[in-house]
Amino acid sequence: MNDALDVAVRLLVVFAVFLTFPLIIGQAEHKVMAHMQGRLGPMYAGGFHGWAQLVADGVKFAQKEDVVPAGADRRVFQLAPAVALLPYLLVLVVIPIGPGEGAVGQVVDAGIFFVLAIMGVSVLGSLMAGWASANKFSLLGGLRTAAQLLAYELPMLLAAASVAMAAGTVSLPGILNAFEWWWLPWQIMGAIVFFVAGLAELQRPPFDMPVADSEIIFGAYTEYTGLRFALFLLAEYAGIVVLCGLTTVLFLGGWHGPMGADGLGWVWTLLKAAVLAFIVIWLRVSYPRMREDQLQRLAWTVLVPLALAQIALTGIVKVVI
């Protein structure tokens, strides 16, 4: 009985984080992006500097009609948003935010494998949406998503493998327990590759070729309306939460901080993840969208060699020590 309660509370907390953190990041994006462009951003909703803008957006989306095109593959079309969104909820369960058993939803021994495999699934949501919409722009977006997934999954895996090699374990808490501060410069190359590849997998600008609204409307999401469309958007922001959390855990030392991990560990994790989320927004504001061929070239000629070099470096240092 007690065990069941424990599990329920943990899942509830993870679910609450899953519902609130993407909204916080979305609101931060509204405001940061606006100020980076010399604007104010939302100012009315909720009264104080538009803090409730995303709540208002959610209400608006919920009121809209949920249209399924006549030619669409109905079942797949309706299922796609859930497939895009739910994997991130599952990933959140295994990300540790503090030391000890209490600060993680569920300790999974093969944490890295679990996380990367599940994150790959969420891209399937876009593919399903693109194919089931019976719309040429959706199809183009879906195919671009597929190409992007193929190109960027590899460097992401290699970079994560480098950390696993360094720690000698694939469990996320295990990696953090083995963490030393000098891993930071040691694994910096892998960290950059992982972060950039993760951005590309989330289809965040400047890697938003699959949803490039100025050329293929909104890619795989073109035919979506109302709540299902909102779920796709939510998936993007949940993806940012997951990516920043994972980068923090794998490369930035998670709960380790200058003042020790006792009691304050989760603050360090959240702080590092927040800084990374800010960088995600920052990159979006600063850089224009990449062309499809530039996108592929970046993955195969820059990120994959860099990731391989990182693995070689990790191996050499590991042997020497």
Next chain:
Amino acid sequence: MPPIPGSGLAKGLAVTLRTMTRKSVTAQYPDVQPDLPPRTRGVIGLFEENCTVCMLCARECPDWCIYIDSHKETIPAAAPGGRERSRNVLDRFAIDFSLCMYCGICIEVCPFDALFWSPEFEYAETDIRELTHERDKLREWMWTVPAPPALDPAAEEPKEIAAARKTVEKQAAARAQESTPPGPAGPGTPRSAGPTPAPGAAPAPEARPRPDRDESGPERPTGPGPDRGPGPDRPTGSGSAGPAGPPPGEGDPA
């Protein structure tokens, strides 16, 4: 020296970060009224007391958006044996702001300073016909016309004021001369103000604002007749009363 690879990317990030630390330029208009420069072209006000129905504005208007109706009235002779005079009376003065292109030619061309720019701009309507502002509404806009911007400290004196001052000085000198030898004009009046008359402290004729001149048809004889009498006073009439408080928009040196 070739640029360091990636320096362009860093520069891009620096630009956005720097912009974020600066104050944003958004004007929160409905909450905060805009800070408009002087001579803003918002709406046209009509100072109808100055209008003589000369029709110049309506004729010069490129959009033909000014409508003027008037009739003539005959004014009986002021003095017995005098000649009857006729004068124009304004019946309707309307500007259709749905046609107006805010060129300001009517205001430039008005020889009697009856039209003025007001910075008010919030008069949008849901019915286009309401954009034709009739005489009353145009007169109401006059209250929103700001005082003309001050001249530069070292600027030349406006011609009207210079002319007014010269006349006052001349009159004062003449009166002083008159009064000195025989002294019939009453003991106290001119002497004190005589030597150095300032435009503001001038005797009655100059202190009168100009609108009198146009609507003064019937009143002219009954007005301050004795003062009006001498000829040199005339030009002053078209100059404004200088710094002494004119009605809104009055005394625009331009």
